[in-house]
Amino acid sequence: MKSLRQTAAPVLWVGPAVALIAVVVLWPVVVMLESSIQHIGGEGFVAGYNGVANYLKLFAEPAFLGVLGRTVLWTVGVVAVTMLLSLGLAQLFDQAFPLRRVARWALILPWACSVMMTALIFRWMLDPHSGAINVVLHDLGLLDRFDSPEASWLGNPATAFVWMMVVAVFVSLPFSTYALLAGLQSIPGDIYEAAALDGANGWRRYATITLPLLRPAILVATLINVINVFNSFPIIWEMTGGGPGYATSTTTTFMVALKQGDVGESAAMSVINFALVIVIVLIYLRVTRWKEQVD
Amino acid sequence: MTAVTASPRTAARETGRPELPPRSRRSRSRTVKTTIVAIIAYLVAIVFVLPYAEMFIVAGRTPAELLDQNLLPKSFTFSNFASIWATGFGGNLQTSLLVAGGATVLVFLVALPAAYYSARRRFRGRTLFLLLVLATQMFQPAAMLVGLQREFIDLGLPTIVSLILINAGFNLAFSVWILNAFFSSIPVELEEAAMVDGLSRFGALMRITIPLAMPGIVTALIFTFISAWNEFLVALTLSLASDPDQRPLTVAINGYIGQYSVDWGHLFAGSLIATVPVIILFALIEGRVVSGLTAGAIK
Numbered sequence: 001m002k003s004l005r006q007t008a009a010p011v012l013w014v015g016p017a018v019a020l021i022a023v024v025v026l027w028p029v030v031v032m033l034e035s036s037i038q039h040i041g042g043e044g045f046v047a048g049y050n051g052v053a054n055y056l057k058l059f060a061e062p063a064f065l066g067v068l069g070r071t072v073l074w075t076v077g078v079v080a081v082t083m084l085l086s087l088g089l090a091q092l093f094d095q096a097f098p099l100r101r102v103a104r105w106a107l108i109l110p111w112a113c114s115v116m117m118t119a120l121i122f123r124w125m126l127d128p129h130s131g132a133i134n135v136v137l138h139d140l141g142l143l144d145r146f147d148s149p150e151a152s153w154l155g156n157p158a159t160a161f162v163w164m165m166v167v168a169v170f171v172s173l174p175f176s177t178y179a180l181l182a183g184l185q186s187i188p189g190d191i192y193e194a195a196a197l198d199g200a201n202g203w204r205r206y207a208t209i210t211l212p213l214l215r216p217a218i219l220v221a222t223l224i225n226v227i228n229v230f231n232s233f234p235i236i237w238e239m240t241g242g243g244p245g246y247a248t249s250t251t252t253t254f255m256v257a258l259k260q261g262d263v264g265e266s267a268a269m270s271v272i273n274f275a276l277v278i279v280i281v282l283i284y285l286r287v288t289r290w291k292e293q294v295d
Numbered sequence: 296m297t298a299v300t301a302s303p304r305t306a307a308r309e310t311g312r313p314e315l316p317p318r319s320r321r322s323r324s325r326t327v328k329t330t331i332v333a334i335i336a337y338l339v340a341i342v343f344v345l346p347y348a349e350m351f352i353v354a355g356r357t358p359a360e361l362l363d364q365n366l367l368p369k370s371f372t373f374s375n376f377a378s379i380w381a382t383g384f385g386g387n388l389q390t391s392l393l394v395a396g397g398a399t400v401l402v403f404l405v406a407l408p409a410a411y412y413s414a415r416r417r418f419r420g421r422t423l424f425l426l427l428v429l430a431t432q433m434f435q436p437a438a439m440l441v442g443l444q445r446e447f448i449d450l451g452l453p454t455i456v457s458l459i460l461i462n463a464g465f466n467l468a469f470s471v472w473i474l475n476a477f478f479s480s481i482p483v484e485l486e487e488a489a490m491v492d493g494l495s496r497f498g499a500l501m502r503i504t505i506p507l508a509m510p511g512i513v514t515a516l517i518f519t520f521i522s523a524w525n526e527f528l529v530a531l532t533l534s535l536a537s538d539p540d541q542r543p544l545t546v547a548i549n550g551y552i553g554q555y556s557v558d559w560g561h562l563f564a565g566s567l568i569a570t571v572p573v574i575i576l577f578a579l580i581e582g583r584v585v586s587g588l589t590a591g592a593i594k
Contacts, residue, residue, distance in 0.1 A: 013412035014424055016405045017467060024443075024464025025431045032442030044448065089339065097333035105578050106340035109347055112577035114525035114545055117566040121346045124353060124559060130362045132349055138364070146364060170346075175588065182585045220589045224433075231437040233528045238549070252437050256528070259441060267441040274438045281433045288589070290429050291422075 029274065035267035044263065054268040063246035063254070070161070071230070071250040078165050079225045082172040083218065089173065090180035091206075111174035116234035122167045123239045128152040157247035160240050164248065167235050172228065176221050183217025184210070216287075223284045227277065347570075354564040361559060375564035384565055386540035387547035390455060391569070394530075394543055395523035397459035402470050402519045405463070407512070410474030411500070415483065425475075432468030436461065436529045444532050454537050458530060462523035470515035473587035477511030478504065514583040517576045524573055544569045 039050040058064060093104055110118050125132040128151040137143035143151055154160045187210065195205050233252050236242055242249035242257055249257065251273050258266035352367065354375050360368040413421050436443055447457040481504055489499040505512070527545040534542040539550065548569065551562035577584075 010412065010416070010418040010420065013408045014418075014420075017409035017471060018424065018427070020401075020405050020460070020464050020467055021427060021431055024461055025434055025439075028439045028442030028446050030442070031446045032439050035441055035445055044445070092332065092336055092339065095329070095332045095336075097329050097336060099333075100336070103336045103340040104581070106343045108577055108581050109343050109574060112521065112574045113347065113570045114527060114566075116527045116545055116549065117350075117570060118346060120548075120562065120566070121350050121353075124563075125346065125349060130364045132366055135364055135366055175585070178581070178585045179589060217589075224588065227433050227435065231435040233437050238552075256440065259444075263441060263445075270439060270441045277434065277438045281430050284433055285426075285429065288429070290426065 032267050032270050032274065035264060036271045038264055038267075040263040040267075050264070054262070054264040057262070058258075058265050058268045058272075063249065067246055067249050067251055067254045070248070071252075074161075074165065074168070074232075074250050075226060075230045078168040078172065078229045079222060081165075082169045082176050082225055082229075083222055085169065086173055086176035086180050086221070087214075087218075089177040090184055093177065094181055094184045107177060108174050110171040111178075114234075115171050115232070116238050118171055119164075119167055119235040119238040122163070122170075123154065126153045126163060126239075128155070154240055157240075157244065161248050164235050164239050167239070168229055168232060171235070172225055175228075176225060179221035179224075180214060180217055183214045186217075187213045219287045220284070223280060223287060226280055227284075230273075230276065230280075347567075350563045350567055353559055354567055356560065358560070375560040376568070379561050379564050379568070382561060383540035384547065384561075384568075387542055387544050387565075388568075390541055391524055391544040393455055394458045394462060395520045397455070398462035398466065398523040399516050399520045401459060401463040402467055403512075403516055406467055406470035406474055406515065410471045411478050411504070413471075414475045414478035428468045428471045431465075432472070434465070436465055436526075440528065440532060443529060447533060454534050454541070457533055458523075458526075458543065461529050461533075462526055463519070466519040466522050469518055469587045473511050473515050473583070474508065476586065477508040481507050510583065514580045514587060517580045518584060518587065521573050521577060524569070 036054055037049055037051060039047045039053070041047055089107070093100065093107070097103075126134070128134065128147050130146070131151075133153075134143055134146060134151045138146065145151065149155070153163050191209055191213075192205065195209055200208065230250075231252055232250075233256065236248060236250060236253045237256070240248045242253040246254060246257070251269060255266050255269040255273060258269055353361075355371040355373065356363075356368045357370055357372050357374075360370065409424070412418070413424060443461060447461070450457070452460075485503050485507070486496075486499040489503045490496060494502060525545065526543075527549070530543040530546050531549065534546050539547070542550070544565070548562055548565045551558040551565070
């Protein structure tokens with residue numbers, strides 16, 4: 001009886017969690033892989049397998065290379081700027097000053113708020129007719145006329161993409177800053193004491209002590225940001241819809257847009273996205289040294 | 296695994312700094328430095344608040360002043376906050392409450408036993424289980440949307456049930472990690488002592504361990520609730536066929552964008568109604584979210 005109890009206990013305690021992950025997180029991957037090699041009609045009707053035809057159709061899309069390039073720019077650019085700004089913000093909010101707690105609460109707003117809503121308020125603020133950003137630029141004399149092409153930030157793919165990257169940085173900053181703040185707080189104060197005795201000044205102390213000790217926090221925060229930014233959908237969807245055409249799409253919004261026309265091709269795009277996610281996860285597992293934490 | 300302490304982190308930090316001898320010149324330069332730091336920090340804080348303040352301003356503009364080229368309107372009205380309920384927003388709020396509440400309850404029921412057992416016992420498959428949790432934490436619905444959509448359409452469950460399952464599944468990892476860390480930090484001797492005093496194993500869990508792990512439990516539950524409440528892409532994909540009044544909040548708010556015109560007043564009034572409770576909840580857990588999101592790699 002004991003051996004039965006021993007085998008049954010883990011299943012009872014851990015089984016439901018495994019089942020939920022299997023049904024919701026793992027099985028869709030299988031369905032997605034299968035869909036990517038199926039010919040799927042408009043109403044979701046499966047007309048049999050068609051090998052790599054969906055992939056070939058995807059690679060032949062005129063927009064495909066541009067979308068790939070933009071995805072790299074989007075992910076690398078947003079994460080790099082986010083991490084650099086977060087290093088400064090974490091240092092700033094680590095100092096003691098009156099009402100620090102209140103100031104930190106302001107910082108969490110874009111984290112707590114739904115990203116689609118933040119994206120929509122930026123879309124409004126960039127409105128060529130009366131958006132607040134244009135009103136300020138006009139008051140400062142930097143914008144000649146409302147409703148002009150210069151005021152239509154989201155109408156031009158290049159400026160639209162830059163502004164969407166700004167919004168992506170804005171919503172990524174809270175988590176990154178908090179992660180680095182936690183990293184800063186794990187650095188023991190007596191290390192700085194020793195450095196002060198050695199006569200190390202502010203910048204030298206930062207470069208030789210703070211940055212090296214922050215390395216794990218920086219790495220983990222960077223990887224989590226890469227995943228979040230790469231998978232980001234609401235910002236582009238709400239601000240330009242990925243258009244005009246696919247001129248401001250990344251692979252994630254491109255995949256959603258393809259789904260309207262050809263589910264199989266969209267699945268092929270998903271599989272490629274997912275392969276990239278797997279690579280990032282493998283790096284993440286290495287960086288977090290998960291085995292040491294588990295034991 | 297090292298313990299996640301729920302103690303105030305800032306206090307420990309500030310006392311850990313070397314105190315310099317009190318000399319007036321030095322202390323004055325410190326006051327100047329603190330003032331400069333505070334001013335910069337407040338400016339940063341204002342930048343973060345501004346977009347949400349603008350949401351409030353737009354929601355309060357009268358239709359006549361909506362498109363005025365000014366930062367502050369001459370008049371302010373709460374009529375959008377009142378008239379939004381006639382657009383079916385109450386039903387959307389109810390749906391989001393059901394989805395987020397349901398996902399939170401499900402995560403609690405599923406994550407708590409798994410986290411407790413894997414913190415206390417070395418069973419076969421434990422490492423594999425924790426690896427599964429850690430890896431799937433990095434998975435997001437956006438990366439497998441087609442699979443999710445096809446699977447859940449085939450399952451034919453009511454949309455709300457599908458959304459509860461999906462939100463619970465994708466937020467489970469966060470909760471398992473943070474709870475596992477909390478349970479690991481509670482000495483098993485405390486439970487054993489309680490059992491010597493006559494409590495059953497279950498009694499010891501309920502009376503000793505769970506109360507001590509409460510900060511972790513609250514963090515896990517609030518975080519799950521907020522993620523499900525704010526989720527947009529899956530909700531948008533699965534609730535297309537639903538009655539507009541039954542769609543989750545984020546989809547309803549997106550619905551104020553028409554093909555030819557956008558109902559900005561209601562859009563931002565709805566956004567604020569949806570966001571204010573979530574910001575308050577988030578402020579309660581802000582200090583502990585990072586350790587769960589980074590799987591304990593950053594404490």
